[in-house]
Amino acid sequence: MRKLILFLITLVMIGCQTQTTKSKEEKKNTNEKNFAQLINFVDTYANETLQKGNINAIGLAVYKNGEIYHNYYGAINEEKGKPNDSTHxxxxxxxxxxxxxxxxxxxxxxxxxxxxxxxxxxxxxxxxxxxxxxxxxxxxxxxxxxxxxxxxxxxxxxxxxxxxxxxxxxxxxxxxxxxxxxxxxxxxxxxxxxxxxxxxxxxxxxxxxxxxxxxxxxxxxxxxxxxxxxxxxxxxxxxxxxxxxxxxxxxxxxxxxxxxxxxxxxxxxxxxxxxxxxxxxxxxxxxxxxxxxxxxxxxxxxxxxxxxxxxxxxxxxxxxxxxxxxxxxxxxxxxxxxxxxxxxxxxxxxxxxxxxxxxxxxxxxxxxxxxxxxxxxFPRKNLVSVLKKELLENTDASIIEYKKHIKNESEYFAKPGDLNRIGYQLLRNSKVEEAIKIFKLMVDQFPENSNVYDSLGEGYFTNKEYNKALKNYEKSFVLDSTNTNAEKYILKIKKLLE
Incomplete structure (x- = not known):
C-alpha cells in the first residue's frame, strides 16, 4: 500500500512538473510572439517615416526585457545605399x-x-x-x-x-x-x-x-x-x-x-x-x-x-x-x-x-x-497598428472590432495620435465619410483631448458640413485656448455662414 501511495505521489509530482514546464514554455512562446509583433510595428513606423521624404536613412535599436532588435532603413545616398553594422x-x-x-x-x-x-x-x-x-x-x-x-x-x-x-x-x-x-x-x-x-x-x-x-x-x-x-x-x-x-x-x-x-x-x-x-x-x-x-x-x-x-x-x-x-x-x-x-x-x-x-x-x-x-x-499591443489595414479598407467593420477589443485592457491599448494618422490617411485618399467616422471614434474614446475635436472639425469642414465643423472647432478651442488652428477655422467658418 505504501509503495502504491508513493507511486501515485510520484505521478502527481511528474504531472505538476510537466504542467509547470508547459506553462513556462507557453509563456516564453507568447513573449516571443508579442516581441515579434512589436518589432513588426517598429519596422512599419520607420518605413512610414521614410515615406515622408525628409530623412535619408535611419538606424534603430530597441531593448525590452532582455530581447534586442535593431535594423536600418532607407539609404545614405544613391551611391552608398543602406547603412549597416559597419556604418560609423x-x-x-x-x-x-x-x-x-x-x-x-x-x-x-x-x-x-x-x-x-x-x-x-x-x-x-x-x-x-x-x-x-x-x-x-x-x-x-x-x-x-x-x-x-x-x-x-x-x-x-x-x-x-x-x-x-x-x-x-x-x-x-x-x-x-x-x-x-x-x-x-x-x-x-x-x-x-x-x-x-x-x-x-x-x-x-x-x-x-x-x-x-x-x-x-x-x-x-x-x-x-x-x-x-x-x-x-x-x-x-x-x-x-x-x-x-x-x-x-x-x-x-x-x-x-x-x-x-x-x-x-x-x-x-x-x-x-x-x-x-x-x-x-x-x-x-x-x-x-x-x-x-x-x-x-x-x-x-x-x-x-x-x-x-x-x-x-x-x-x-x-x-x-x-x-x-x-x-x-x-x-x-x-x-x-x-x-x-x-x-x-x-x-x-x-x-x-x-x-x-x-x-x-x-x-x-x-x-x-x-x-x-x-x-x-509592451506586452500590450497597439490596437490601431493591429487593425490598420482593416481601418483603412473596411472602416465600419473594423471600428466594431476596435470597440470590442479595446475593452480588453490587459492585451490592447490605443493612442489618439494613431487613430488620427488613420483618419488623415483616409482624408488624403478622398475617403471623407470614412475619415469622419474615425474622427468620431477618437472623440468617443478620448473626449478630453482637444485635438480630436480639431480633427473632426476638419473632417466636417472638408465635407462642407460647416455647422458641425464649427461646433467641433469651438469645443477644441474651449479645451485648449492656445489652439490657433481651431481659432482660425472658427473665424473662417463664421464668415462662410454669414
Whole structure:
C-alpha cells in the first residue's frame, strides 16, 4: 500500500512538473510572439517615416526585457545605399555621457569629489573661475551650470563655428589644450555656479582634462579602456584613428552634404564616432550590469527652473508609466541621435538619422515617440497598428472590432495620435465619410483631448458640413485656448455662414 501511495505521489509530482514546464514554455512562446509583433510595428513606423521624404536613412535599436532588435532603413545616398553594422555614426553630445560615466567611476574610486573646486586640477592661477566667492565645481561641469557669461571662450567658439562651416575638412585645427587653458584664464562669470543651466561642451572638455590629471593618462586611453570593458571595439574619438570610409554622410537643413565632426580638443564634448552595435552594447550595459557607476552616473545632481533634471551629463527624470529614465541626444551638422534608458520598466531605445533639417527632426521625434509608446505598453499591443489595414479598407467593420477589443485592457491599448494618422490617411485618399467616422471614434474614446475635436472639425469642414465643423472647432478651442488652428477655422467658418 505504501509503495502504491508513493507511486501515485510520484505521478502527481511528474504531472505538476510537466504542467509547470508547459506553462513556462507557453509563456516564453507568447513573449516571443508579442516581441515579434512589436518589432513588426517598429519596422512599419520607420518605413512610414521614410515615406515622408525628409530623412535619408535611419538606424534603430530597441531593448525590452532582455530581447534586442535593431535594423536600418532607407539609404545614405544613391551611391552608398543602406547603412549597416559597419556604418560609423557621429554621436555628437552622446559622447558626453561616456565622459560622465568615467567621472562617476573616478568619484567612486575617491579620485575626485563632486564638490571639488576645479582649480585644484588646473595648472596655473584662475582667480576668475568663481563668482562672488563661489567656485566652479566638478558638479557644475557635469550639470552645465558653470556660470559663464558666454557659452564658449572666443577662440574656441570661432573654431567650433568654422568646423560647422567645413573650413577644417582638409586642414589641421590649430587649437590645443594649452590654448584652451590659457583662454580659461580670461572667461567671465556673471552668475553664481550651480544656479543657472546653460548647455555647453566646455564643461565636459574640462572634465576630460581633469580625468587625465587624476589618472595620469590620456583621455583617449582612459575612454578606450572603459569601452573595452563593455566589449566595445569599433567606437572611438574622431582624429584618434584614420578617418574611416564607413563614416556616414549627413545632410544639413538645406539637404546639402554636411561637414564631418572634428575633434577640437580632447573629444569629451561631442567627438565620438560609434556603430549601432556598439551603442547597443552600451545600452545593454546600462540595463543589465550591476556596476555601481551606473547608479552613480544617473543620480540627480541638478534641477532647473523648468523642472528638468541633470545627472552626470545625462538628462534624468521620472514618468508615471516609464518610471525612472535617463537619456541623451546628440546633434552633429548632419546626424541626429538619441539613446533612452528606462531601468524601471526594462527597456531602451536608440534612434539615429543622417539628416538635421527641421522637417527631418520633427519626423524623427514622432518616430521616437511612436516606438517608445509601444515599448512602454509592451506586452500590450497597439490596437490601431493591429487593425490598420482593416481601418483603412473596411472602416465600419473594423471600428466594431476596435470597440470590442479595446475593452480588453490587459492585451490592447490605443493612442489618439494613431487613430488620427488613420483618419488623415483616409482624408488624403478622398475617403471623407470614412475619415469622419474615425474622427468620431477618437472623440468617443478620448473626449478630453482637444485635438480630436480639431480633427473632426476638419473632417466636417472638408465635407462642407460647416455647422458641425464649427461646433467641433469651438469645443477644441474651449479645451485648449492656445489652439490657433481651431481659432482660425472658427473665424473662417463664421464668415462662410454669414
Amino acid at each position: 555614426f557621429e554621436i555628437a553630445s552622446i559622447s558626453k555621457v561616456f565622459a560622465g560615466s568615467l567621472v562617476a567611476k573616478a568619484v567612486l574610486e575617491n579620485k575626485i569629489k563632486l564638490e571639488d573646486d576645479i582649480r585644484k586640477y588646473l595648472k596655473g592661477e584662475y582667480p576668475n573661475l568663481e563668482f562672488e566667492g563661489v567656485p566652479i565645481t566638478i558638479k557644475n561641469l557635469l550639470t552645465h551650470t558653470l556660470g559663464f557669461k558666454e557659452r564658449r571662450p572666443p577662440k574656441m567658439d570661432k573654431i567650433w563655428n568654422d568646423v560647422s562651416k567645413g573650413e577644417y575638412e582638409n586642414k589641421s585645427i590649430t587649437y590645443a589644450v594649452d590654448d584652451f587653458l590659457e583662454e580659461l584664464k580670461n572667461v567671465e562669470l556673471d552668475k553664481k555656479p550651480g544656479t543657472y543651466y546653460m548647455y555647453n561642451s566646455v564643461g565636459s572638455e574640462i572634465l576630460a582634462y581633469i580625468l587625465e590629471q587624476v589618472y595620469q593618462d590620456s583621455f583617449e586611453n582612459i575612454l578606450d579602456k572603459f569601452l573595452k570593458e563593455m566589449d566595445i571595439h569599433d567606437s572611438y574619438l574622431e582624429g584618434c584613428r584614420p578617418r574611416s570610409e564607413h563614416i556616414i554622410d549627413g545632410y544639413d537643413e538645406n539637404g546639402q552634404l554636411a561637414s564631418k565632426t572634428r575633434n577640437i580638443l580632447l573629444g569629451a564634448g561631442g567627438s565620438m564616432i560609434a556603430t549601432l552595435p556598439d551603442l547597443i552594447k552600451f545600452m545593454k550595459f546600462q540595463l543589465e550590469s550591476k556596476n555601481p557607476l551606473i547608479k552613480e552616473s544617473t543620480k540627480e545632481l541638478y534641477l532647473d527652473r523648468e523642472g528638468d533634471k541633470t545627472g552626470y551629463l545625462w538628462d534624468v527624470g521620472y514618468a508615471k508609466e516609464e518610471g525612472f529614465y535617463y537619456k541623451k541626444t546628440g546633434t552633429s551638422d548632419g546626424v541626429q541621435s538619441v539613446i533612452l534608458i528606462c531601468p524601471d520598466t526594462n527597456y531602451g531605445l536608440i534612434l539615429i538619422m543622417n539628416n538635421t533639417s527641421e522637417k527631418a527632426y520633427r519626423d524623427w521625434a514622432n518616430l521616437y515617440n511612436r516606438v517608445e509608446v509601444d515599448l512602454i505598453k
